Amino acid sequence: MEAKRIVDLAQTLIRFQNTNPERVNRCADYCADWLREAGLDTRVYEHRGLKSVVASVGSGSPTIVLNGHLDVVPAQPELFEPRLENGKLYGRGSYDMLGAVACMMLLMQDLAQTPPDCTVVLCLVPDEESGGELGTGFLVEQGWLGDIAICGEPTNLDIAIQSKGILQIVVEVAGIAAHGSRPWLGRNAILEAQEHYLTIASLHFFHEESPFLGKASLNLAKIEAGKAFNQVPDQCKMGIDIRYLPDQDPELLLEAIRKAVPSAEVKVHFQGTPVNTDPDNVWVSKLRKHSGTLFFGQEGSADTRFYAERGMPAVEFGPSGANHHGPGEYADVQSLCEYKSILKQFITHVKDEGHEV
Numbered sequence: 540m541e542a543k544r545i546v547d548l549a550q551t552l553i554r555f556q557n558t559n560p561e562r563v564n565r566c567a568d569y570c571a572d573w574l575r576e577a578g579l580d581t582r583v584y585e586h587r588g589l590k591s592v593v594a595s596v597g598s599g600s601p602t603i604v605l606n607g608h609l610d611v612v613p614a615q616p617e618l619f620e621p622r623l624e625n626g627k628l629y630g631r632g633s634y635d636m637l638g639a640v641a642c643m644m645l646l647m648q649d650l651a652q653t654p655p656d657c658t659v660v661l662c663l664v665p666d667e668e669s670g671g672e673l674g675t676g677f678l679v680e681q682g683w684l685g686d687i688a689i690c691g692e693p694t695n696l697d698i699a700i701q702s703k704g705i706l707q708i709v710v711e712v713a714g715i716a717a718h719g720s721r722p723w724l725g726r727n728a729i730l731e732a733q734e735h736y737l738t739i740a741s742l743h744f745f746h747e748e749s750p751f752l753g754k755a756s757l758n759l760a761k762i763e764a765g766k767a768f769n770q771v772p773d774q775c776k777m778g779i780d781i782r783y784l785p786d787q788d789p790e791l792l793l794e795a796i797r798k799a800v801p802s803a804e805v806k807v808h809f810q811g812t813p814v815n816t817d818p819d820n821v822w823v824s825k826l827r828k829h830s831g832t833l834f835f836g837q838e839g840s841a842d843t844r845f846y847a848e849r850g851m852p853a854v855e856f857g858p859s860g861a862n863h864h865g866p867g868e869y870a871d872v873q874s875l876c877e878y879k880s881i882l883k884q885f886i887t888h889v890k891d892e893g894h895e896v
């Protein structure tokens with residue numbers, strides 16, 4: 540029975556406890572052996588100590604890339620002993636995203652029996668929860684691209700076509716030190732930084748809206764300042780995490796910030812490309828016809844950004860569940876079955892004329 544196959548494999552993957560490189564690598568080796576045994580052309584890459592697995596089947600265009608990350612965030616030990624209850628598979632990674640990975644692997648096994656009229660590439664990667672550079676970032680550099688990438692992130696069977704860009708900045712403010720008993724003789728860098736933060740937050744970029752994502756956001760994530768109670772601080776460093784809308788230009792945003800706080804030094808800590816996939820793209824709209832679900836935008840960033848950076852349509856599409864990254868994470872077993880079946884229908888009918896399904 541289909542549900543049992545999916546649940547069994549997802550449980551095996553969850554038990555690997557993929558919270559550190561050694562465990563993720565062990566799981567990657569297991570997946571590679573499993574895929575080879577299923578008759579798939581399979582390759583294991585190792586990049587800076589982390590393994591990625593690529594398996595492919597079929598030939599000709601389009602090339603559909605299925606992408607799943609094997610790493611999970613830490614959890615209490617009981618979440619690594621998966622359990623099935625009322626149609627829900629509980630366990631760390633069941634929802635984000637080893638349940639989806641199990642569906643993708645089993646789908647590849649089916650496709651090895653009946654090769655599709657297109658190329659399907661499965662990329663199983665590490666490092667997504669830490670930024671993705673060493674997994675999907677690396678595979679994209681190796682040329683593993685295609686006509687559409689589907690990342691199996693938890694989306695409740697809806698399709699995320701957008702995600703916000705990341706601009707993390709450090710704002711350095713210099714003040715003038717003085718004795719704490721005579722603050723009027725100095726210039727307090729912490730107070731000045733606070734004003735700068737409010738000035739940045741009031742920029743028009745943070746008031747613009749997009750239909751899928753609402754507004755851009757900023758989070759004052761770090762403050763480093765102050766050495767002694769009896770001293771006016773002459774240095775303050777703020778770390779601000781900005782998530783901008785796909786249509787906003789990070790260069791213009793940075794320029795506006797520098798102009799708004801000319802006395803401070805603004806440095807870029809990290810930048811991540813937004814995802815802005817065209818909903819009318821032929822493969823994206825075909826996937827949607829088969830899923831029958833909604834398009835939406837994600838606040839957070841995922842491995843889709845590496846494909847988007849190269850101009851490739853990328854979506855997040857995964858099963859239903861709840862509590863990813865939290866206690867009580869689960870995936871809905873029925874939705875796992877649906878998920879696999881939607882992907883299969885999409886791949887099998889990808890070349891059909893028109894959009895009828």
Ligand SMILES: [Zn+2]
Pocket residue numbers: 608635636667692693
């Ligand atoms: Zn994820």
